[in-house]
C-alpha cells in the first residue's frame with residue numbers, strides 16, 4: 001500500500017506539469033480525424049464487469065481529480081455520454097442516442113422557456129454531453145450555443161431540473177485510466193469511468209491493427225492518457241487521447257499523439273518508435289457504437305465463417321448501422337447484384353478492391369467514379385440479396401482475388417524525419433511512463 005501511495009504521488013507530480021488552462025476556441029474540435037467517426041448510438045447491452053483491478057485504478061483517478069469530478073467518479077452509476085448532432089436529428093432522437101430514458105427530462109426540455117434554444121439551434125456537428133445514470137435518468141446536459149463560449153446547461157439538483165445559459169471557460173486536465181475487457185469495450189470503459197468519446201477515439205487509433213467488432217477478447221486490456229475539458233471540475237467534454245496502450249489477443253499496441261508539424265493544428269498517432277499508426281486499410285468497415293459492438297442477430301447464422309470457403313468476412317449488425325470505406329479509393333460499382341443485394345465495390349491504389357454487400361441503402365448521392373476517403377460513410381447495413389439476417393458481407397480483393405485482409409501485407413505510411421523523431425521521443429517518453437504507471441498488470445502486482 002505504501003508503494004501504491006508512492007506511485008500515486010509520482011503520477012500526481014507528473015500531472016501537475018500538464019495542468020493548463022485552455023484559452024483557445026471554446027468548442028473547437030479536438031478530435032483525431034476530420035471524418036466524423038465519433039457518432040455514437042444509443043446504449044444497451046453493456047455488462048457490469050467490476051474487477052479488483054478497476055477499483056485500484058479508480059482510487060488512483062480520484063486522487064487526481066478535483067472535487068466535483070471526484071463525486072462523479074465515485075458514483076459508478078453516472079456515465080458521460082457524448083454525441084454529435086446529425087442531419088435529421090430531433091431532440092428526442094439525440095436523447096435516445098445519449099441513452100437518456102427520462103420522460104420527465106424530455107418534458108422539461110420541451111416546456112422550459114430557457115431550453116427552447118436547443119430546438120432552434122439543433123445544428124449538425126454540434127457536440128452534446130450528458131451525464132446519465134445506468135437507468136437513463138438525466139443528471140446534466142451541456143449543449144453548445146451559437147454564441148462563442150456559451151452553452152445551455154441543464155442539471156438535476158435535489159431531484160429538480162434546472163436550466164441556464166452560461167459562459168463556460170474550459171480547463172484542460174489530464175486523466176490516466178485503464179481497464180480490462182470482460183464482455184465489451186463499452187462495459188470496460190463504463191466501469192473505468194472513461195467517457196464514450198475516449199472509447200471511440202481508442203477504436204479509431206487502433207482501428208488499423210485491431211478489428212474491434214470481431215477481434216476483441218475477454219482479458220484484453222487497455223490504458224489511456226487523455227485530456228478532459230472541464231468547467232469547475234465538471235467534465236464538459238472529452239478532449240484528445242495523448243497516449244494509449246491496447247493489448248488484444250496477447251499482442252500489445254501503443255500509441256502516442258504527436259504534432260509533427262508543430263503548428264498545434266495537425267497531428268497523428270505513432271508507435272513509441274515513431275512509426276505512424278495510420279494504416280492504408282481499417283480492420284473493420286463498421287462504425288463502432290454501443291449497438292453495433294454488442295449486436296448478435298438471432299436470425300443470423302454465419303454458416304461459412306471461414307473466409308477461404310466464404311471469400312469474405314461477415315459482420316452481424318443491426319439494419320442501419322453505418323458502413324465506412326476501409327481505405328481511400330474510388331467507387332467502382334454502386335447498385336444491386338444477384339446474391340450481394342445492394343452492393344458497393346471500391347477500388348484502392350489500383351490493385352485492391354473492397355466489397356460491401358447486403359446493404360439496406362447507400363450514402364446519399366454515392367455514385368460511380370466518386371472518390372471516397374478512409375472512414376467515410378458509404379452505406380448502411382441491411383439484409384438485401386441472399387442474407388438470412390442483417391449483416392455486412394465484406395470482401396478484400398487483391399487483383400480481383402479474394403484475400404484474408406488480416407494476412408495481407410499492406411504498404412505503411414511515411415515515417416517521421418530526424419528532427420521530428422527527436423522531438424517525438426521527448427513527448428513519447430513522458431506519456432509512456434504515465435501509461436506504465438496505470439497498466440493493469442502493475443496495479444495487480446501492487447494489490
Ligand SMILES: [Zn+2]
Pocket residue numbers: 310312313314392393394
Ligand atoms: Zn458473407
